[in-house]
Amino acid sequence: MGGGATNLPPGFHFFPSDEDLVVHFLRRKVANLPCRPDIIPTVLAHHYDPWELNGTALQVGNQWYFFSHATQSRTSPSGYWNPTGADETVTSSGCVVGLKKTLIFCTGEPFKGFKTNWIMHEYHLQDGGYNVSGSSPSTGSSSSSRKSQRKRNHSSTESSWVVCRVFESSCGSQVSFHDEGTELSCLDEVFLSLDDYDEVSFPNN
Numbered sequence: 001m002g003g004g005a006t007n008l009p010p011g012f013h014f015f016p017s018d019e020d021l022v023v024h025f026l027r028r029k030v031a032n033l034p035c036r037p038d039i040i041p042t043v044l045a046h047h048y049d050p051w052e053l054n055g056t057a058l059q060v061g062n063q064w065y066f067f068s069h070a071t072q073s074r075t076s077p078s079g080y081w082n083p084t085g086a087d088e089t090v091t092s093s094g095c096v097v098g099l100k101k102t103l104i105f106c107t108g109e110p111f112k113g114f115k116t117n118w119i120m121h122e123y124h125l126q127d128g129g130y131n132v133s134g135s136s137p138s139t140g141s142s143s144s145s146r147k148s149q150r151k152r153n154h155s156s157t158e159s160s161w162v163v164c165r166v167f168e169s170s171c172g173s174q175v176s177f178h179d180e181g182t183e184l185s186c187l188d189e190v191f192l193s194l195d196d197y198d199e200v201s202f203p204n205n
Helices: 003-007 018-030 142-159 187-192
Strands: 058-060 063-069 079-083 088-092 095-107 114-131 161-168
Touching (some): 018 063, 018 088, 018 095, 018 114
Antiparallel strands (some): 058 063, 063 161, 095 114, 114 161
């Protein structure tokens, strides 16, 4: 973690929106630019179960934040992260700038495990962005547009960074992955009730 975390002002609260995570953190990470504040660490997600993120990821209340690679395995020592629901778009100034995937942690072998209350939001950068209406932003000549697109595609292939938010839902208990579908009936309630941001703890160096 960079030195920016030691220069945070008194009373600092980390309460990022989806747009903040994509535009102000993930985009700068992909572009290899410094993040301000530099408080989100890089974590090899497949090395940790979600309950092992204390002291490794940035903890804010009951949530943990970290950068990782989209190409890394979604398995961990005790289970795997299973996608659930449809991807959501993240917009900024009327343009789609990212995608938010929702995953639920399951213990056991892939596709044979048990769902837990651990949930991950995985944010992906949308190369170039496009207007909500569906049209692409104007970039000048078609030649410049093609060059810019190739550069963006190369950058995306090179980095493949994502930023993740992990939290444990208070709804329900462990259930068999086969007995129920992958949808969580209490997700909306959880998302609306995430207001525990009183404490920020930083990863151990």
